[in-house]
Amino acid sequence: MKILLAGKSYQKPLQGWPSVEDLYVFISVARYEGFGRAATELGQSPSYISKRIAILEKQLETRLFFRTNRVMRLTPEGEKALEGALQVVNEMDSFLNNFQQWRGELTGDLTVACSFGFGQDYLSDAVAEFMARHPSLNIKLILTDRDIDLLQSGIDVDIRVSDDINHSYIAKKLAANRRILCASAEYLAQSPALTTLDDLMDHSCLIINENNNTFGHWTLTDGENKIVCRLNSHYSSNSGKVILNWALKSHGIALRSAWDVSPYLTENKLVHVLPQWYQEANIWAVYTQRSSESPRIKVFIDFLVEYFGGKNLFIS
Helix, strand or coil: EEECCCCCCEEEECCCCCCCCHHHHHHHHHHHCCCCHHHHCCCCCCCHHHHHHHHHHHHHHCCCEEEEECCCCECCHHHHHHHHHHHHHHHHHHHHHHHHCCCCCCCHHHHHHHHHHHHHHHHHHHHHHHHHHHCEEECCCCCCCCCCCCCCHHHHEEEECCCCCCCCCEEEEECCCCCEEEEEEHHHCCCCCCCCHHHHHHHHHECCCCCCCCCEEEECCCCCCCEEEEEECEEEEEEEHHHHHHHHHCCCEEEEHHHHHHHHHHHCCECCCCCCEECCCEEEECCHHHHCHHHHHHHHHHHHHHHHHCCHHHCC
């Protein structure tokens, strides 16, 4: 096969070019450092993954991985091959997306991450509506309360409820939100007065222990001053839903997102305390520069901006 490009004739190598599918397999194995998790991600058997890597190594005439019983690490040649594979896959992805966009449809894969709470209560409905608009897309929504490394995880967009965002990422604000202090009326009636931040030391504060939060402290602001509050608590959990449930059952004061406690404040099951103090925790779509070049990701983020822009998640 000869291809004429810019006045030059290019001859396809006799041994053949690696397939884009094999490059996808290679990238997945490199990401997970093994065949097992790569096979799960790609919906194939480990033996199939092993076979494709062997074929790719033969075509490239090089060893891509150091193999042990427990882990696989890239060889120096493998690291160089990974750079090229990522470039080829990204360019192919861009080509297909641009072509499908020209035809008026979006195709391909879109992987989105979000915390369990916001993902279940809000984002899942948004994604469902987006799925209805773009049925040709393959969409995966991953719910996790762990920090996401967008450069290594294979996730295209991370929906975050926090203003603490890595400066190497791109962030698009979807909605305003704050974390506010709240407790049940029953708890407040049987507890010491609560009129200043210093009074928190006399109260049971329900602590959520997740991500990189400093345990036993709340950093609060009134819009001008920022105060680190040292807390007194015997109760903590890595689940925001558990903390909310304990607050509803009168076990203490919780610091929760406005979107999470809004129904309970409306029904008077919780009371907003020290309302002048809060944490900024806006809703963001976070992605990388590479992801920003994908038409389907751009369309998805624009959709989220429109979708959440019309919803009142923040309680003033």
